[in-house]
Amino acid sequence: MEKLIELADVAKIYVVGGTIEVPALHSISINIEKNEYVAIMGPSGSGKSTLMNIIGCLDTPTHGTYILNNHDVSKMQDYELAEVRNKEIGFVFQTFNLLPRYNALENVQLPLIYAGIPKHERLAKALQVVEQVGLTDRMYHKPNEMSGGQRQRVAVARALVGDPSIILADEPTGNLDTKTSIDIMRLFSVIHRNGNTIVLVTHEEDIARYAHRIIRLRDGIVEADEINTNIRHD
Secondary structure, eight states: OOEEEEEEEEEEEEEETTTEEEEEEEEEEEEEETTOEEEEEOOTTSSHHHHHHHHTTSSOOSEEEEEETTEEOTTOOHHHHHHHHHHHEEEEETTOOOOTTSOHHHHHHHHHHHTTOOHHHHHHHHHHHHHHTTOGGGTTSOGGGSOHHHHHHHHHHHHHTTOOSEEEEESTTTTSOHHHHHHHHHHHHHHHHTTOEEEEEESOHHHHTTSSEEEEEETTEEEEEEEOSSOOOO
């Protein structure tokens, strides 16, 4: 298999008040291969949000290296990281992060607009992924006209539309009821079977069990990195 993510001795230290150093990650080394489905778990303060921000190129490590798809992003400037995010990473957030004045189809097209894709191409691609997530009948509805599960499907379609190397999902079911959460996790399973790499950040054991591998953090270190032998398929 081909490595997609390579973290080597990654540490993150935040400086508070100009003098106080607060370590969030300690010497994290993780490899994630293409088409893996990985859950990152940990209690509050474990470092999972910091690790997600580094994997998502929203932040850079204080020490160590991060190779993403054969590119060293560890020391990149903000504008370089923005380019990598647009090309390599599709984000799905707990709060959906949809623009309320745009309908579903328009929200899905936004990453392609930022990437400078011609109008006819981005419309064709957006229609394709909207159908993929089962929202063809709702694509002209605005977020306030859709349920939480439908809004999250729009967010998933938006993450998929640019053909990213990684789908990075941060607590994607955090604002959803149990039945809708299961529907969304089934959708992620389908997306993974279609060849996508998924990194899921969650504090919920039941949600992590959909992943094929679970990385557990505690106090900024990897406490466990294990293959999930009890994958949920419901």
